[in-house]
Amino acid sequence: METWFVIVVSLCVAALIRSTLFRRSAGKSLPPGPSYLSSNLLLLTNSRLNLEPILRNLKSKYGPLITFSIGFRPSIFVADHSLAHHILIQNGAVFSDRPRTFAQRNISSASYGPTWRLLRRNLASEVLHPSRVKSYSWARKWILRILIDRLYQERNPAEAAAGIKVVDHFQFAMFSLLVLMCFGEKLGEQEINEIARVQRDMLLIVGSGRFTVLTMFPKLGKILFRNRWKQFQQLLEDKEQVLIPLIRSRIEAPNSDPQIVAYVDTLINLHLPEVEATAGNGGKLTDKEMVSMCSEFLNAGTDTTSTALQWIMANLVKHPDIQSKLYDEIVTVVGPPPPPAATEEPESVINEDDLQKMPFLKAVVLEGLRRHPPAHFVLPHRVVKEVEVEGYKIPEGATINFFVADMGWDPKVWDDPMEFKPERFMMNDDGDVINGGFDVSGSKGIKMMPFGAGRRICPGSDLALLHLEYFVANLIWFFRWTADDGYGVDLSEKVEFTVVMKNPLHARIFPRAEKGRDPPFKLSNHFGLKHLVERQKNGFNHQISNSFSGQFPDPDTDTDAR
Numbered sequence: 001m002e003t004w005f006v007i008v009v010s011l012c013v014a015a016l017i018r019s020t021l022f023r024r025s026a027g028k029s030l031p032p033g034p035s036y037l038s039s040n041l042l043l044l045t046n047s048r049l050n051l052e053p054i055l056r057n058l059k060s061k062y063g064p065l066i067t068f069s070i071g072f073r074p075s076i077f078v079a080d081h082s083l084a085h086h087i088l089i090q091n092g093a094v095f096s097d098r099p100r101t102f103a104q105r106n107i108s109s110a111s112y113g114p115t116w117r118l119l120r121r122n123l124a125s126e127v128l129h130p131s132r133v134k135s136y137s138w139a140r141k142w143i144l145r146i147l148i149d150r151l152y153q154e155r156n157p158a159e160a161a162a163g164i165k166v167v168d169h170f171q172f173a174m175f176s177l178l179v180l181m182c183f184g185e186k187l188g189e190q191e192i193n194e195i196a197r198v199q200r201d202m203l204l205i206v207g208s209g210r211f212t213v214l215t216m217f218p219k220l221g222k223i224l225f226r227n228r229w230k231q232f233q234q235l236l237e238d239k240e241q242v243l244i245p246l247i248r249s250r251i252e253a254p255n256s257d258p259q260i261v262a263y264v265d266t267l268i269n270l271h272l273p274e275v276e277a278t279a280g281n282g283g284k285l286t287d288k289e290m291v292s293m294c295s296e297f298l299n300a301g302t303d304t305t306s307t308a309l310q311w312i313m314a315n316l317v318k319h320p321d322i323q324s325k326l327y328d329e330i331v332t333v334v335g336p337p338p339p340p341a342a343t344e345e346p347e348s349v350i351n352e353d354d355l356q357k358m359p360f361l362k363a364v365v366l367e368g369l370r371r372h373p374p375a376h377f378v379l380p381h382r383v384v385k386e387v388e389v390e391g392y393k394i395p396e397g398a399t400i401n402f403f404v405a406d407m408g409w410d411p412k413v414w415d416d417p418m419e420f421k422p423e424r425f426m427m428n429d430d431g432d433v434i435n436g437g438f439d440v441s442g443s444k445g446i447k448m449m450p451f452g453a454g455r456r457i458c459p460g461s462d463l464a465l466l467h468l469e470y471f472v473a474n475l476i477w478f479f480r481w482t483a484d485d486g487y488g489v490d491l492s493e494k495v496e497f498t499v500v501m502k503n504p505l506h507a508r509i510f511p512r513a514e515k516g517r518d519p520p521f522k523l524s525n526h527f528g529l530k531h532l533v534e535r536q537k538n539g540f541n542h543q544i545s546n547s548f549s550g551q552f553p554d555p556d557t558d559t560d561a562r
């Protein structure tokens, strides 16, 4: 009760100060929206997870440029494509800062300035450069093999109707891959799960909005919400305990293989600009700063991509015609799939260069990102000097955000926007063939912005697109995917760190070429092959044919196998 009283009084005082500060340059007003007090009360009485419908209501009431204050500063929300382009591309320098937070140093929270530039350039040129990304193709192949094997193992033919909850496997695959790129080591399943646990604990609780109040009023929040602050510190310590030994081992035994340059190797050698460096560390990143950077790398590249992968696969399950069309394209380029091999055996997978010859695959991935962007808003940007947009004042220090999902769903820009139609990326509105060659950066015009746009655009977009194309193509090549009998495919959403499937995809999978290995009916488990052959020789065909016809069901023709 006391806490609430203090919050309401603080909000009133803040409202008074704010109206003095932000309304000072009279004449132009802020974009329309609810009052400062009602915005913050809405925020405090609703979970951050429910914010999206509230903002959408405000958009229909006030239009595409809204003021919805969060904390002390006004927050502006933009829902219009050309306004987003005007702000992020044409006036990028003014809108590319970030609000101050209590987060440790990393790229996404760094102010727009020399340290951000250095950290971002390091990631872009040392890890995400196409030649470095290519040098990790062996790692993608290794993880893909594990993923295919895990799916194959979990697929229980006897209970095939139950389907597989695939998202856990997708998350594990993306985590294993990014952990390898981050620390340069092939870790065991237990270690990977431990890293995933500390990362997710932090993400889920931050995503739930439990710490929003600490971001809104950092100094006051630490005093008023001491338990939350302690909980935040505890999560940070847990993460440090797991990640610091991995970082230290790479410092103590530096990498000598130029083929395996991990993200952490590049961070060890970085020198921050003098004014920004932590005192006494000679310009180098501290252990805690390295944890923050590695943690950002893992968060940014795993949850987003596995979420997008699940949405895309869900749509391919829901639309068998699109799945068949994609499979046909893949087969035209690389031929029919081999039977899945055991993990130790070499197995051919789709070569990454061949992905370039699959325009429909690219269209499927883009359509997935348009219809289900993992982030429905970008990270908040901060305005560095007062500017005018559409006749409204956007004051210095205001935060600005963008309705990412709504831009991809805008009926003025997209026909049947809520339908999953990859064909829209094969041809543009003027009838020109674009064959999946859409510009996601939005530099010439923003039609959708799943990776943001402008100077703060996601630096991992090319890597993410490669991962999505590679995994979708191989998963469709190896298996035919159908809906689970009990669950179907429900495309309802739920907000976590990203916007995930409320009811995760449960899919039944059928190896497209399974005659080579581990058939759905395991002979050896039931009779033993030798015993079976003996029985056949002795005329026991009747008994055998009841349970095994001598032919494995063909998933493309056998109705039981569907």
Ligand code: HEM
Pocket: 107, 108, 109, 120, 296, 297, 300, 301, 302, 304, 305, 308, 373, 374, 375, 377, 378, 379, 380, 450, 451, 452, 453, 455, 456, 457, 458, 459, 460, 461, 463, 464
């Ligand atoms: C499907 C996958 C992904 C999606 C949808 C996605 C989306 C986004 C979005 C919306 C932003 C915020 C842009 C803004 O604030 O304007 C962002 C920022 C960022 N992303 Fe991604 N991302 C993905 C994958 C990745 C990957 C694979 C990496 C790196 C390994 C990465 C690293 C980053 C970083 C470091 C930032 C902060 C950029 C900055 O503040 O300058 N992301 N991403």
